[in-house]
Amino acid sequence: MNYAASLATVVILAFFFPLLVRLASGYGVSRSLSASTLAVVLTFVVATSLIRFQVTRFRVSSTKLDEARAQAALHPNQARAYFVGGEHLATLLLRMGRRREAADVIDRYAQLGGAKESEIVTLREALAKAERRQRKEG
Numbered sequence: 001m002n003y004a005a006s007l008a009t010v011v012i013l014a015f016f017f018p019l020l021v022r023l024a025s026g027y028g029v030s031r032s033l034s035a036s037t038l039a040v041v042l043t044f045v046v047a048t049s050l051i052r053f054q055v056t057r058f059r060v061s062s063t064k065l066d067e068a069r070a071q072a073a074l075h076p077n078q079a080r081a082y083f084v085g086g087e088h089l090a091t092l093l094l095r096m097g098r099r100r101e102a103a104d105v106i107d108r109y110a111q112l113g114g115a116k117e118s119e120i121v122t123l124r125e126a127l128a129k130a131e132r133r134q135r136k137e138g
Contacts, residue, residue, distance in 0.1 A: 006045075006048060006049075006052075017038060061095065061096060064085060064092060065089075065092045065093070065096060068083075068092055069089065072105070076108070077112065079109065079114035080114070082105070082109050088119070089105050090102040090106045090109065090127070093105060094130050099130050099134065102123075102127055102130075106123045106124060106127060
């Protein structure tokens with residue numbers, strides 16, 4: 001079901017639900033059953049929205065990560081090739097939970113002549129923070 005169909009379903013349910021409750025009351029269906037049905041429908045809508053949001057966010061991150069990898073592979077000796085949209089490839093990898101790969105990228109980036117020391121320090125701190133967080137969870 002696409003976004004337009006989901007939105008149309010929500011609008012139709014929101015418009016017709018009060019009418020359906022009255023109609024159901026006329027046939028002897030209690031208001032508590034109607035309210036329970038509404039709660040189930042709302043739970044479905046919220047869950048669907050949350051899942052769509054997560055999937056969209058993951059797709060955007062994956063696309064950005066692929067773009068950054070390709071750019072860094074194409075120009076491995078240029079410090080700016082490790083940045084896409086203002087974010088460093090290692091930062092994207094850390095966000096995706098790929099610490100080992102991020103550590104390798106940070107090491108390669110640190111060996112470049114055009115790499116700024118402050119950026120390297122920031123990336124290493126982010127890696128250390130991610131590793132500490134992993135040890136606490138694990």
